Amino acid sequence: MCCEQVWHSEDQCTGAPQPTRTSMIQERVGLRLYVLLLFSCLIGGSDAAQANPIEVVTTTADLASLAQEVGGNQVHVSYLADGYEDPHYVQRDPFFLLKLRHADLLILIGLQLESTWLEDQFQFVAQSGNPRIQYGASGSLDVSRYADIADIPNQVSRAQGIHPLGNPHYWLDPENGRRISQAIATKLTEIRPDCASYFEQRFQAFTLRLTESEKVWDQKMRPYRGRRVITYHRAWTNFLMYFGLVSSGEIEPLPGIPPSAHHTNDLIRTMKRDDIRLIVVEPYFELTTPGRIARATGSHVLILWPSVGSNKQVTDYFKLLDCNVDLLVQAFSSF
Numbered sequence: 600m601c602c603e604q605v606w607h608s609e610d611q612c613t614g615a616p617q618p619t620r621t622s623m624i625q626e627r628v629g630l631r632l633y634v635l636l637l638f639s640c641l642i643g644g645s646d647a648a649q650a651n652p653i654e655v656v657t658t659t660a661d662l663a664s665l666a667q668e669v670g671g672n673q674v675h676v677s678y679l680a681d682g683y684e685d686p687h688y689v690q691r692d693p694f695f696l697l698k699l700r701h702a703d704l705l706i707l708i709g710l711q712l713e714s715t716w717l718e719d720q721f722q723f724v725a726q727s728g729n730p731r732i733q734y735g736a737s738g739s740l741d742v743s744r745y746a747d748i749a750d751i752p753n754q755v756s757r758a759q760g761i762h763p764l765g766n767p768h769y770w771l772d773p774e775n776g777r778r779i780s781q782a783i784a785t786k787l788t789e790i791r792p793d794c795a796s797y798f799e800q801r802f803q804a805f806t807l808r809l810t811e812s813e814k815v816w817d818q819k820m821r822p823y824r825g826r827r828v829i830t831y832h833r834a835w836t837n838f839l840m841y842f843g844l845v846s847s848g849e850i851e852p853l854p855g856i857p858p859s860a861h862h863t864n865d866l867i868r869t870m871k872r873d874d875i876r877l878i879v880v881e882p883y884f885e886l887t888t889p890g891r892i893a894r895a896t897g898s899h900v901l902i903l904w905p906s907v908g909s910n911k912q913v914t915d916y917f918k919l920l921d922c923n924v925d926l927l928v929q930a931f932s933s934f
């Protein structure tokens with residue numbers, strides 16, 4: 600709004616623009632709005648809703664939480680996939696198009712995580728007809744470009760299952776949470792340059808809080824460094840590496856490929872040989888196979904929360920990591 604142009608009539612003698620009464624009023628109103636907007640950007644601590652927020656749509660609730668952290672009262676954030684859904688196979692919703700049509704900014708996980716439900720035959724982004732958020736446009740932000748990506752293959756092949764470009768569950772590493780937030784702050788500043796200092800201040804507050812939380816998480820997890828676990832899906836690579844835990848395999852033979860008897864038997868042998876006592880499962884997977892493996896090996900099945908909104912207690916990015924750390928500590932200390 601503060602960047603809106605004010606039109607003048609042309610002075611016939613000098614060629615210089617000469618303000619009319621209407622334009623002077625517009626200019627004054629524009630100036631007042633500019634001052635108001637600048638002021639609203641500077642009051643970092645205020646929760647007052649901005650009259651003209653940037654419409655941000657994220658594909659996941661995790662990205663929504665991070666966008667809200669740095670965007671504060673300058674953004675209105677909504678997301679497409681609920682946190683309790685498998686982010687590879689999200690239930691399509693007619694409201695997707697409505698949200699995308701009005702978005703100023705679309706933030707994606709990328710690495711083809713959203714390909715089956717946002718792109719492919721449905722082409723929701725193209726169908727929205729919103730030029731601002733088309734791939735490559737200034738209102739499209741793929742945050743995988745800024746994160747530390749694990750499991751990057753030497754070449755794209757079926758051996759990666761549904762992770763052909765690398766592991767798309769990278770938000771579960773707090774350092775990646777920081778990188779994603781910085782990328783979002785930079786993008787929001789591009790969209791609303793007058794609020795540069797506001798977004799920078801919000802990002803700095805976020806990263807400070809994250810640093811404090813990391814100290815707590817690290818302290819809690821330190822006694823269990825080096826512990827080996829099995830996971831259902833290859834979703835926890837970044838998380839496990841961050842906390843010094845080791846993945847000794849997955850129940851899925853490849854990401855997205857259902858368990859097979861042959862692979863399950865191999866896994867049981869590995870777990871017995873290496874005395875692996877914990878199987879991590881996301882809430883949307885079946886529990887029959889993990890239960891069978893647990894009975895055969897004397898191990899425990901632990902459900903961890905992969906996303907904000909997976910559970911009613913996991914209300915934001917900090918709670919996501921808080922809850923998972925506490926659940927792991929509880930499990931490790933029980934055997």
Ligand SMILES: [Zn+2]
Pocket residue numbers: 687761762767768832833834854
């Ligand atoms: Zn995956």
